[in-house]
Amino acid sequence: MKIRVYYEDTDLSGFVYHSNYLNFCERARSEIFFQKGLSPIQSDSHFVVSKIEANFIKPAKFQDILEIKTEVLNIKNVSIQLLQTIWKEDKKIFEMKIILAHLKSEKTSKIDEVIKNIFLDI
Amino acid sequence: MKIRVYYEDTDLSGFVYHSNYLNFCERARSEIFFQKGLSPIQSDSHFVVSKIEANFIKPAKFQDILEIKTEVLNIKNVSIQLLQTIWKEDKKIFEMKIILAHLKSEKTSKIDEVIKNIFLDI
Amino acid sequence: MKIRVYYEDTDLSGFVYHSNYLNFCERARSEIFFQKGLSPIQSDSHFVVSKIEANFIKPAKFQDILEIKTEVLNIKNVSIQLLQTIWKEDKKIFEMKIILAHLKSEKTSKIDEVIKNIFLDI
Amino acid sequence: MKIRVYYEDTDLSGFVYHSNYLNFCERARSEIFFQKGLSPIQSDSHFVVSKIEANFIKPAKFQDILEIKTEVLNIKNVSIQLLQTIWKEDKKIFEMKIILAHLKSEKTSKIDEVIKNIFLDI
Numbered sequence: 001m002k003i004r005v006y007y008e009d010t011d012l013s014g015f016v017y018h019s020n021y022l023n024f025c026e027r028a029r030s031e032i033f034f035q036k037g038l039s040p041i042q043s044d045s046h047f048v049v050s051k052i053e054a055n056f057i058k059p060a061k062f063q064d065i066l067e068i069k070t071e072v073l074n075i076k077n078v079s080i081q082l083l084q085t086i087w088k089e090d091k092k093i094f095e096m097k098i099i100l101a102h103l104k105s106e107k108t109s110k111i112d113e114v115i116k117n118i119f120l121d122i
Numbered sequence: 123m124k125i126r127v128y129y130e131d132t133d134l135s136g137f138v139y140h141s142n143y144l145n146f147c148e149r150a151r152s153e154i155f156f157q158k159g160l161s162p163i164q165s166d167s168h169f170v171v172s173k174i175e176a177n178f179i180k181p182a183k184f185q186d187i188l189e190i191k192t193e194v195l196n197i198k199n200v201s202i203q204l205l206q207t208i209w210k211e212d213k214k215i216f217e218m219k220i221i222l223a224h225l226k227s228e229k230t231s232k233i234d235e236v237i238k239n240i241f242l243d244i
Numbered sequence: 245m246k247i248r249v250y251y252e253d254t255d256l257s258g259f260v261y262h263s264n265y266l267n268f269c270e271r272a273r274s275e276i277f278f279q280k281g282l283s284p285i286q287s288d289s290h291f292v293v294s295k296i297e298a299n300f301i302k303p304a305k306f307q308d309i310l311e312i313k314t315e316v317l318n319i320k321n322v323s324i325q326l327l328q329t330i331w332k333e334d335k336k337i338f339e340m341k342i343i344l345a346h347l348k349s350e351k352t353s354k355i356d357e358v359i360k361n362i363f364l365d366i
Numbered sequence: 367m368k369i370r371v372y373y374e375d376t377d378l379s380g381f382v383y384h385s386n387y388l389n390f391c392e393r394a395r396s397e398i399f400f401q402k403g404l405s406p407i408q409s410d411s412h413f414v415v416s417k418i419e420a421n422f423i424k425p426a427k428f429q430d431i432l433e434i435k436t437e438v439l440n441i442k443n444v445s446i447q448l449l450q451t452i453w454k455e456d457k458k459i460f461e462m463k464i465i466l467a468h469l470k471s472e473k474t475s476k477i478d479e480v481i482k483n484i485f486l487d488i
Contacts, residue, residue: 010134011134018415050421056418145263149372
């Protein structure tokens with residue numbers, strides 16, 4: 001998934017504000033569902049971010065086109081661990097391990113097979 | 123209501139990103155309710171932004187402390203018009219006329235007297 | 245220009261937070277330059293938002309694909325007025341008249357012919 | 367440092383959008399400097415986020431007042447490690463270990479004693 005860096009993504013340093021890399025990764029996670037005609041929100045179940053480990057390797061700036069790559073590290077009963085990386089041309093500028101918890105009516109809940117398969121099929 | 127300008131509010135120009143002045147004004151509108159121990163969201167009724175006329179007079183920058191002032195221009199049955207201004211020390215840097223429509227279950231709905239009085243009492 | 249609505253664009257109402265429509269329009273203005281291999285920032289000159297009149301017609305929600313259209317209303321020596329509209333399928337959901345002032349070293353400055361032609365060629 | 371949760375901070379889940387907790391923590395880091403009449407940006411030197419480990423423990427929602435606490439874990443020559451936690455009343459809802467790199471003219475640079483003392487004096 002490709003993302004353009006706009007004014008709103010930058011701060012006074014001239015580079016992308018740090019937490020916006022997390023937003024870019026969230027867009028990529030949503031697109032995994034959208035590309036299959038589905039939504040990450042299924043009736044009353046959805047994922048929430050539980051844990052993040054992120055390395056900010058190089059800055060990105062206005063006008064850059066970034067590529068976000070997502071791979072599955074681990075799928076458990078009620079959570080999923082992904083590795084998401086952001087690339088500027090052929091350089092990795094950001095990487096994040098993220099654990100998403102699956103909730104149903106705001107309680108931890110087993111991930112359906114359909115959803116598991118979507119992630120296994122990235 | 124006073125607001126500090128943080129990194130996240132700025133863009134690469136070094137100044138506050140234009141649409142964030144609208145966010146600052148929304149914070150001030152919410153605080154009108156919070157200061158009275160109330161919420162701008164009452165069961166299934168709330169306000170939505172219907173129309174905006176804004177003048178960006180002077181830029182604000184990181185570390186600035188801004189003051190937001192809100193006054194009522196007009197209260198109608200189902201909408202309210204406010205004038206919100208943002209000040210940096212004694213200089214007006216932004217002004218906006220905003221019309222808010224009152225919705226109940228996503229349909230235009232009469233503003234309760236309680237809510238009207240909150241605005242009349244700013 | 246097409247834009248997808250992501251989680252970050254929404255608020256607790258379930259719809260897009262009002263000021264994000266302004267951000268979407270800014271993305272479209274930047275893309276006018278990017279599509280020609282240029283940047284809206286030329287050495288020390290750039291545009292700043294001076295005045296906005298916006299109508300919020302219909303809400304947009306998560307997963308929507310929106311189209312932003314930009315047309316020039318008026319080009320003056322040191323400013324430009326645009327009409328930007330946002331469409332969801334064939335319905336107009338937002339429209340904004342915006343005046344951009346052209347600055348050089350933070351002072352009002354004549355718009356170059358090259359820049360004028362970019363806008364005239366939208 | 368106390369922070370109010372506004373509309374803009376929430377998403378359609380009704381809770382605070384995950385990356386905004388990082389923004390709240392950045393505000394608290396900037397305030398450490400502001401409270402002493404200083405800025406986190408000193409001529410051409412400033413800090414950038416290098417690494418983050420974050421746990422999202424409980425959600426926060428519109429109207430909540432959150433408290434951000436910052437403590438120093440480690441100060442090295444060119445970087446500093448902080449522990450930042452966010453509290454809702456007496457419950458910890460978010461915690462983050464963050465490493466900030468100190469840059470001068472965009473290159474890693476020794477942290478001045480003055481800056482070190484600001485952090486040691488939190």
